[in-house]
Amino acid sequence: MRYVDADLYRYLIGRSDQSVNEAVMISRLDQQLRVNRLMLHHLTQVRGVQDIPPRLERYLSHYLGIITAVTSTMALRAGTSDRLTQRAGLWSEMRRADPALHRRLRRSTVGVLATLPGAWGEGRPWPPTAPPIGPMVSTDD
Numbered sequence: 001m002r003y004v005d006a007d008l009y010r011y012l013i014g015r016s017d018q019s020v021n022e023a024v025m026i027s028r029l030d031q032q033l034r035v036n037r038l039m040l041h042h043l044t045q046v047r048g049v050q051d052i053p054p055r056l057e058r059y060l061s062h063y064l065g066i067i068t069a070v071t072s073t074m075a076l077r078a079g080t081s082d083r084l085t086q087r088a089g090l091w092s093e094m095r096r097a098d099p100a101l102h103r104r105l106r107r108s109t110v111g112v113l114a115t116l117p118g119a120w121g122e123g124r125p126w127p128p129t130a131p132p133i134g135p136m137v138s139t140d141d
Contacts, residue, residue, distance in 0.1 A: 025070075026078045029086070032071045036090055039064050044098040065105040068094070069114035091115065 025032070043060050046052055068090065075087035095102040105111045 022074070022077065025074050026083075029071065029074055029078060029083060032067070032074065033086060033090060036064070036068055036071050037093065039067065040094055040097055040101075044101065047098070047101075061101060061104065064101075065108055065110050068105065069110045072114040 039060075043057075043064060047057065071090065072087050075083040075090075091102070091106075094105070106115060
């Protein structure tokens, strides 16, 4: 057996068609929302019917929080009113389905950062753009 110092597999990071590319993630936001909803409903169903081990429940809740934060951020980055409505709908659906889980995820560090109030949380630019300052024009002619 001999060691050959050769690249047998080359993984190119930063290709435009990769699934972690922001534009690709935004274009596939419907899939991300579907995964969020499926996981939310599965987790609430399992928590309501069976006793699952606490470590498994903590893991699933944490993972749901992460993918919900990513989905919220991508919807915010998309910036369209439709995507922002879907983002708000996801969080309100979580509140209806499992209020305790919603409260725990919203109060977590990731949840707080994903749902910031104000301009940043609504997708508006910060700082707000002010009108340009120029010479005053009198209308009393």
